[in-house]
Amino acid sequence: MSKTLFEKVWQQHVVKANDDGSVLLYIDRQLVHEVTSPQAFEGLRAAGRQPWRVNASVATPDHNVPTTGLEFGITDPVARTQVEALDANCKEFGITEFKMDDIRQGIVHVVGPEQGLVLPGMTVVCGDSHTSTHGAFGAIAMGIGTSEVEHVLATQCIIQKKPKVMRISVDGDLPAGITGKDVALYIIGEIGTAGGTGYAIEFAGSAIRSLSMEGRMSLCNMTIEAGARCGMVAVDDVTIDYVKGRPSSPAGEVWHQAEAAWRKLHSDADAVFDKELNFNAADIVPQVTWGTSPEMVVPITSSTPALADAKDDVQREGWTRAFEYMGLQENTPMSEVLIDKVFIGSCTNARIEDFRAAAAVAKGHKVAANVKLAMVVPGSGLVKKQAEEEGLDVIFKAAGFEWREPGCSMCLAMNADRLNAQERCASTSNRNFEGRQGAGGRTHLVSPAMAAAAAIKGHFVDIRDWEEKAGN
Amino acid sequence: MQAFTTLNGLVVPVDRANIDTDAIIPKQFLKSIKRTGYGPFLFDEWRYEDVGQPEMDCSNRPVRKDFVLNQPRYQGAEVLLARENFGCGSSREHAPWAILDYGISCVIAPSFADIFYNNCFKNGILPIVLSDAEMDVLFSETQAQEGYRLNIDLNAQTVTTPKGHVFSFEVDDFRKHCLLNGLDDIGLTLQHADVIRDYEETRRAEAAWLF
Numbered sequence A: 001m002s003k004t005l006f007e008k009v010w011q012q013h014v015v016k017a018n019d020d021g022s023v024l025l026y027i028d029r030q031l032v033h034e035v036t037s038p039q040a041f042e043g044l045r046a047a048g049r050q051p052w053r054v055n056a057s058v059a060t061p062d063h064n065v066p067t068t069g070l071e072f073g074i075t076d077p078v079a080r081t082q083v084e085a086l087d088a089n090c091k092e093f094g095i096t097e098f099k100m101d102d103i104r105q106g107i108v109h110v111v112g113p114e115q116g117l118v119l120p121g122m123t124v125v126c127g128d129s130h131t132s133t134h135g136a137f138g139a140i141a142m143g144i145g146t147s148e149v150e151h152v153l154a155t156q157c158i159i160q161k162k163p164k165v166m167r168i169s170v171d172g173d174l175p176a177g178i179t180g181k182d183v184a185l186y187i188i189g190e191i192g193t194a195g196g197t198g199y200a201i202e203f204a205g206s207a208i209r210s211l212s213m214e215g216r217m218s219l220c221n222m223t224i225e226a227g228a229r230c231g232m233v234a235v236d237d238v239t240i241d242y243v244k245g246r247p248s249s250p251a252g253e254v255w256h257q258a259e260a261a262w263r264k265l266h267s268d269a270d271a272v273f274d275k276e277l278n279f280n281a282a283d284i285v286p287q288v289t290w291g292t293s294p295e296m297v298v299p300i301t302s303s304t305p306a307l308a309d310a311k312d313d314v315q316r317e318g319w320t321r322a323f324e325y326m327g328l329q330e331n332t333p334m335s336e337v338l339i340d341k342v343f344i345g346s347c348t349n350a351r352i353e354d355f356r357a358a359a360a361v362a363k364g365h366k367v368a369a370n371v372k373l374a375m376v377v378p379g380s381g382l383v384k385k386q387a388e389e390e391g392l393d394v395i396f397k398a399a400g401f402e403w404r405e406p407g408c409s410m411c412l413a414m415n416a417d418r419l420n421a422q423e424r425c426a427s428t429s430n431r432n433f434e435g436r437q438g439a440g441g442r443t444h445l446v447s448p449a450m451a452a453a454a455a456i457k458g459h460f461v462d463i464r465d466w467e468e469k470a471g472n
Numbered sequence B: 001m002q003a004f005t006t007l008n009g010l011v012v013p014v015d016r017a018n019i020d021t022d023a024i025i026p027k028q029f030l031k032s033i034k035r036t037g038y039g040p041f042l043f044d045e046w047r048y049e050d051v052g053q054p055e056m057d058c059s060n061r062p063v064r065k066d067f068v069l070n071q072p073r074y075q076g077a078e079v080l081l082a083r084e085n086f087g088c089g090s091s092r093e094h095a096p097w098a099i100l101d102y103g104i105s106c107v108i109a110p111s112f113a114d115i116f117y118n119n120c121f122k123n124g125i126l127p128i129v130l131s132d133a134e135m136d137v138l139f140s141e142t143q144a145q146e147g148y149r150l151n152i153d154l155n156a157q158t159v160t161t162p163k164g165h166v167f168s169f170e171v172d173d174f175r176k177h178c179l180l181n182g183l184d185d186i187g188l189t190l191q192h193a194d195v196i197r198d199y200e201e202t203r204r205a206e207a208a209w210l211f
């Protein structure tokens, strides 16, 4: 019988089917960070349990780590407690950890793939909703809560009901300047933040296949913002090339066995989906969010919406609140919106390709006078090193950007990097919720090139016009 | 885990869609390594004028009087009403911990984000999905009548209004069983340790690179 990619991976991981339709699903890899794990380790300890398979989990601190002055350690005592708790828990239970002083440290969702810890066809979990990132490898990758983190540590399984499967196809050539991030925001704008609820999404079509692994990771990363359980892309040469030679990837004879198995990880030609949606790559224009939910997004060429166009009262109410919070009026052209800060980073866009794109825009320019802070925060120590080897840090610094140490940083502002109330930020992260980047802060989600261009101009601009109109 | 069987509780209406977990419990409270103590900070940014910090004393903080949770008539609420896509965003289990610590053990909405929905069951909170039309009834009745309480019966899968209207809801059998009995998933799963080991052995033979 023909199967979808999701079904293939799912079936390979069913340990036991329960009477009510849920299954015990085996987990190949668990990524661990400091924020959602302490209570799970505490639970293990209280029950006198040991991890089921210690080498299936890998940890790194990311949410709380400072991005400057690392020589002083973490000065916030509460954050320090949490990172120290992770260090102590990993030591006690024998879990590999890339600590703050390790060059491999970084955002879990950047580190996992970079180290070859995430492989095609795996089941991957982490106490973090953006675990969906790893679906880019044809893996089933899901964010879980802390109780489930404990459950996976103790049993190597989770209890799950099989979601429905939706295929979203984007066909045609992506126009120049359109990235995985724009594709993600465009799709969320079309289907809404609850559009994927109850589904696993497979992204397919020629435009998706044309994306690099970085682009696919940005796209799958934001699947959670569409409400889906996970997002996936079929395995192809791009996937295999990325995985090959990574520290934890198989090698030698095992590599050949693995590759042969991975080559089967695509939906069969006549596989049936519970829902199918189709989009044209040519319709996608660089995206900018205007409100406080990722679905409040418009093309850069357009304006904030008119309240009269809301589909119902609940949406109108939401838009009214968002306008007030964001300090914007209806029908405002996005290119007129001035910004105060720029953040290029996060598990959505802190990989080498993202920095190359941003640096290409920033090269030879200066950050606009009205922009108080423009920061670039690598996703891992290794991304930082590579970017420095390519001279990207020099370009950023010459343009007036700050070049920081790896971590989540201003994506969620748990460390010192944050927006003040009413500050407006062009951000490459994934959430524009109220207060996400600091209480009262106003976030606009964009691609790395769009963020860099906004930094230079001091307001949003259409990256497709950059070459001609940048005033070079 | 605390069992959930029946509840007759005061209802608080939070009439908003897409309430995300950052709103339910802002990030600064995620620095705690405990499971309790989050109740005073539930909806912190909506509830208080100032910015909350972990472990601060909330008794003298300036409150936003117009926020529904601060209104005297809703003090002691145990049931929360909301609109679609409740609990979206971050997977933080601190959100259900905060809700429970505040004293709410049942959330009723037309839809929930998956991870949040799942997290509720792990913590003795019952999330109930009702239709938009049914939600409209509950919102308007709650707002109209001070002291409005709902009767919730998990075993019968019903929500009963003071006037005697009965709304039925769906819930997975397994989740219902665990919630009714306050069962810990891990203990249940470990009863199948042999099956997990057998699976691993088979899998290792066909996909050695995973181990």
Ligand code: SF4
Pocket (backbone or CB within 6 Å): A062, A063, A107, A108, A109, A128, A130, A346, A347, A348, A407, A408, A411, A412, A429, A430
């Ligand atoms: S970068 Fe942001 S979204 Fe990603 S894991 Fe860190 S906090 Fe979460």
